[in-house]
Amino acid sequence: MIKPEAVGLSLTLRPPYRPSTIAINRKSAVVVGVGLLAALGVVMYVVKLFSWGDRAEWAYPAAITLFVLSSVSAAPLVAFASRMARGYWGLPARRVVELFALPSMLLFALLIPILGSLPPFEQDGVTRANLWFGWGGGAPFLTDQLAVSVMLLAGGALMWFAAVPDLAGPPSRVRAMPAWKRLLFLNWTGTKRQWIVLRTSMRWISAFYLMMYVFVTMILTTDLGQSLLPGWRSGIFPAYHVITSFQGAIALIVITLFLLRRYAPSVGQFIGDEQAASLGKFLLALTLFWFYFFWSDFLLVWYARLPSEVAAVQTNVAVTYIVPFLIAMFGQFLIPFVTLIFNPIRRKLARLTAVSVVVLIGLLFDRIRLFVASMSSENPFSHGLAELPEPYYPNAIDILFMIGVVGMVAAIYLWVLTRIPTPGGWEMREGAMYRREQKYMHAEVLVLGKPD
Amino acid sequence: MSARDSDRKRELLGLYNEPDDAADAVSRLRGVGFGGNDIEIISATPYPEGAFGEQHAKHRLFAFPFAGAACGLAVAIAWHIGAQIALPIVTGGKPIVAVPAIIQVLYEGTMLGAVLFTVLGVLFESRLPDGIGVYDDRIADGLIGVSVMARERRIPDAQIALEEAGAVDVLSKDGSLMRPAAASP
Numbered sequence: 001m002i003k004p005e006a007v008g009l010s011l012t013l014r015p016p017y018r019p020s021t022i023a024i025n026r027k028s029a030v031v032v033g034v035g036l037l038a039a040l041g042v043v044m045y046v047v048k049l050f051s052w053g054d055r056a057e058w059a060y061p062a063a064i065t066l067f068v069l070s071s072v073s074a075a076p077l078v079a080f081a082s083r084m085a086r087g088y089w090g091l092p093a094r095r096v097v098e099l100f101a102l103p104s105m106l107l108f109a110l111l112i113p114i115l116g117s118l119p120p121f122e123q124d125g126v127t128r129a130n131l132w133f134g135w136g137g138g139a140p141f142l143t144d145q146l147a148v149s150v151m152l153l154a155g156g157a158l159m160w161f162a163a164v165p166d167l168a169g170p171p172s173r174v175r176a177m178p179a180w181k182r183l184l185f186l187n188w189t190g191t192k193r194q195w196i197v198l199r200t201s202m203r204w205i206s207a208f209y210l211m212m213y214v215f216v217t218m219i220l221t222t223d224l225g226q227s228l229l230p231g232w233r234s235g236i237f238p239a240y241h242v243i244t245s246f247q248g249a250i251a252l253i254v255i256t257l258f259l260l261r262r263y264a265p266s267v268g269q270f271i272g273d274e275q276a277a278s279l280g281k282f283l284l285a286l287t288l289f290w291f292y293f294f295w296s297d298f299l300l301v302w303y304a305r306l307p308s309e310v311a312a313v314q315t316n317v318a319v320t321y322i323v324p325f326l327i328a329m330f331g332q333f334l335i336p337f338v339t340l341i342f343n344p345i346r347r348k349l350a351r352l353t354a355v356s357v358v359v360l361i362g363l364l365f366d367r368i369r370l371f372v373a374s375m376s377s378e379n380p381f382s383h384g385l386a387e388l389p390e391p392y393y394p395n396a397i398d399i400l401f402m403i404g405v406v407g408m409v410a411a412i413y414l415w416v417l418t419r420i421p422t423p424g425g426w427e428m429r430e431g432a433m434y435r436r437e438q439k440y441m442h443a444e445v446l447v448l449g450k451p452d
Numbered sequence: 453m454s455a456r457d458s459d460r461k462r463e464l465l466g467l468y469n470e471p472d473d474a475a476d477a478v479s480r481l482r483g484v485g486f487g488g489n490d491i492e493i494i495s496a497t498p499y500p501e502g503a504f505g506e507q508h509a510k511h512r513l514f515a516f517p518f519a520g521a522a523c524g525l526a527v528a529i530a531w532h533i534g535a536q537i538a539l540p541i542v543t544g545g546k547p548i549v550a551v552p553a554i555i556q557v558l559y560e561g562t563m564l565g566a567v568l569f570t571v572l573g574v575l576f577e578s579r580l581p582d583g584i585g586v587y588d589d590r591i592a593d594g595l596i597g598v599s600v601m602a603r604e605r606r607i608p609d610a611q612i613a614l615e616e617a618g619a620v621d622v623l624s625k626d627g628s629l630m631r632p633a634a635a636s637p
Contacts, residue, residue, distance in 0.1 A: 014469065014594025016496050133553035134543060137535045143557055150564045157571050165496075170589035186578035189587055191599075193509035194578065195498040200513050201574040208517075208567050215559060429497040451500035 002347060003446065004435065005272045008092065011432035019095075019166060019421040019428070022264045024414055034414060037407020044401040048113065055117040055228075059375035060398035062224050063368045064405045065110040067248075069220065070241070070363060072409055073107060074249035075100035076155055077213065079162075080206035086450045089278040091431040092270035095424040096260065097253055098162055101155035103412040107148055110405070111220075115141045118223065119380060126381045130227045131219060140223040147219060151212035158205045159420075161198060164188055166425045217242050221370075228374040229315065231308030231384040234301075240293035244332060247286035248363040251356035254279050256413075258353040260422075267422050273347055280346035283359070287336040294333075308384025316373040320391050324369035331362015459603055465494075465586040465623045466598045466614030474596040475504040477617035481600055484609045494587070494597035504598075516573025517566045524565020528558045586623050595620060 011017040024031055051057035075097045082090025118141070121127055121134045132139035168174050168188035177185065188194065218238040226232045234240075257275055261268035298317070301309045317325050335358050345351045376392035377385075394402075434449035468474040474493065481491055488507025493499070501508065532554045540548045591597045598617075602610040611629055614622045622629045 012594075013497050016592070016594045131556060133546075133550070135553065135557075136539075137531070137557070139557075143560060146564065147560050150560065150567055153571070154567045157567070157574075161574060170592035171587040172589050175587070183575055183578065186574065188578075190494050190496050190591060191509075192493045192495075192501075192506060193511060195495075196501070196509050197511050197513055197574060197577045199498070200511070201570060204513075204517055204570050205567065208563060208570070212563055212567075215556075215563070219556065426497055433497065433499075 002273050002277045003437070003444075004089070004274045005092075005270050008270045008428065009432060009435055009437060011429055013429055013433065017425060017429055017432070019423055019425040020266055021419060021421050022266065022417040024418050031414065034407055034410045037404060038411035039407075040400060041404025041406075041408040044397060044404045045109070047397060048401060052113055053117050055119065056376040056392060058114045058117045059372040059392055060368070060394045061110065061401055061405075062114045062375045063364075063371045064402040065107065065114060066220065066224065066241075066371055067364050067367045068104065068110070068405065068409060069107060069217065070245035070367065071248035071252040071360065072100050073104035073151070073155070074213065074245040075253055076104075076158060077206075077210055077246070078249060078253055079158075080210060083202070083206070087278065088431050088435055088448060089274045091427055092267065092423045093253060093257060093275055093279075094427060095162065095420070095422045096256060096267065097249075098159045099413060099416045099420060099422065100252075101152070101159040102416045103409040104155060105152050106405070106408055106412070108145065108152060111145060111148060114224065114375075115144055117375075118228075123381055128227060128380045129230075129233075131222045140219070144216075144219055144223055147212065147216050151209060151216050154205050154209040154212055158202060158209060161186070161201055161205070162424060163420045165190070165198070166421045213245075214238075214242055217245065224371055225374045228380040229312055229377045229385075230380060230382045231306075231310075231312035232316070232374065233309060233312075234297050236293060236297045240290075240297060243286060243289045243293055244363060244366060247283065247290060247332065247359060250279055250283045250286060251359035251363070254283070254349070254352050254356040255360070258349055261349065264417075264422075270423060270428070271349070273349060276349040276352045277347045280340060280352050283336065283352070283356070284340040284346060287333055287340060287359075290333045291337075294329075311385040311388060314388055315385065316369050320388055321369035321373055324365040328362045328366035328369060331358050331360075332366060333362075335362075461601045461603055462607060462624060463586045464600050464602060464607065464610050464614060464629070465588060466600075466617070466619040467588060467590055467595045467621045467623070468598065468618065469595060469620055470618075471499065471503065471596060473618040474598050477598045477614050477619065478504045478506055480613035480617050481598070481610065484613050485606075486600055486602065486610065486613075490601045492599040494591050494599060496592050496594060504596075511577050513570075513573045513577055516569040516576070520565035520567070520569020520572075521562045522565070523569070524561040524563065525558060527565070528554075528561025531561070532557060586625055588621070588623055590621075 026032075048057065048061060078097045079090065079094040081087070082094060119128065121130050121132065121136075121139075127134055130140070132143065164186050165188060168185045171189045174182055174185055174188050186194065186198070221238050221241045226234065226237060254276070257271050257279075261271040298313065301313050315321065336355050339355050340346045345355065372392050373389070377389065434451065436447045437444055438447050466474075466477050468477065478491055478493070482505070491506055493504050493506050533549050536549045542548065546553065586599065588595070588597065598614065600610050600614070611622055615630065619630070
């Protein structure tokens, strides 16, 4: 039987277990390195701004932006899934994943120049494919950014509300706050009504986050992908993108949990094979979904053999970007599938982490093959590619930009770990209240209480 | 004591080590005639609804997302129809105001309204003041508080009920009501 970490079951309500923020040594080489990478990201972003309006220049930034959307921004949804399914395995991970709502705010800044580089819907009397029916009310820039803002607002609210009971402290502290700050801390005292309102709001906002995440994925993948590469027409592609995003998010969470277990004992003491076993199952299921969605998409084009669609598939799958596609296929499907079917790999956090690294690499190359091909496409106004384009290779600035974005995400995440107590104290205490290990005949079994 | 003074409500807060004692206090308070709305449970950890025999706590949070969604949808419709009517261009033979063409923005507007109003709803439901006047930091240390609003003349009944359930301490706005010998640490 895979057991929860014993320390998680032995938490007490009196004196109550209180999580702390993670103390990070700012002078350590890793933290300094992350800080430098983040600074590099800011510098590269500014440098890239000099290429404002040049769509191809923003091809690799678009790929890394959608990589962030597909991993960092999707991560908070795992907290939602774990709460909805009453999955106690997720207790130590919920706060860890909700904190990704903060680094995902980078999306807004990253998308400004990327969306700003998109061509108009109509040029010389010719209209390009788009989701917006040529609407001139600010699409796609305003509409996409509005949708991203709503998603980020929901993510930020979810992160904050879930953290309030741990951040607020004793009632006397809250009462001493100025009125605006007291309201920000939801005037927290811990009354029954406050707990109910908190839980209800978290359920609503999580659901809105999911709804917005799927919508944002649909419009961004269309505006930065399908609408720019002539002949690329797929109804299933946004769903493929969402599924692979969930896969990327799970991989990112596994890596984060592994690092926290190793380097942050205050969180790591609760993280173990129980989380690996559950996340491993998800990862395997999503790996199989990768094949299902890719194949469903590919087979239609292959069978119909419309020249424009075939050329698009040759561009981002079979010919022009075949190398990134193969890396993606191996990283997102073949390697994880062959490894995760074995319990000893799927149920051990360290081994699952190694597979997760491969998945994230695959995801990055998947986004490169998809969005570099479209963002660098020469004529989005034509109905099909007359001839296959040459691959658009990254220059040094593109590579540094992508590394810098990863650095910025890591730096913001590390910063928020030092500000918000992790894991979620009230949920951990509640979980300890509802879980007991008991003897059943000669076996030890886990008895779970699920109150609602 | 005037009739007005005896009708004024005061708050008492009993503190308990064990959830069972807190549940006992709620039951005793009900037994001496205190209604569900007069009793409030305060804890640092969320207990299941009804665990203490308390009445279901009412809130209006569910109304906010619907109201917000309706407002967001209305604004999005007005924005779209206004734009289409202000600049009526027939595209591809479709009507000037074609629903399939605007459905994404209607969705965005609806969701924006729903999310914003939900956040505002949470702030509203946490409004100041919240009716809890007496509090104690020992609740953050794991004790469970049972708060009761009682009329002046019923204060002794409430205090007895709270104490008999095994309260560690009983507090009013003026401080502890328990005699030092009676208050256990």
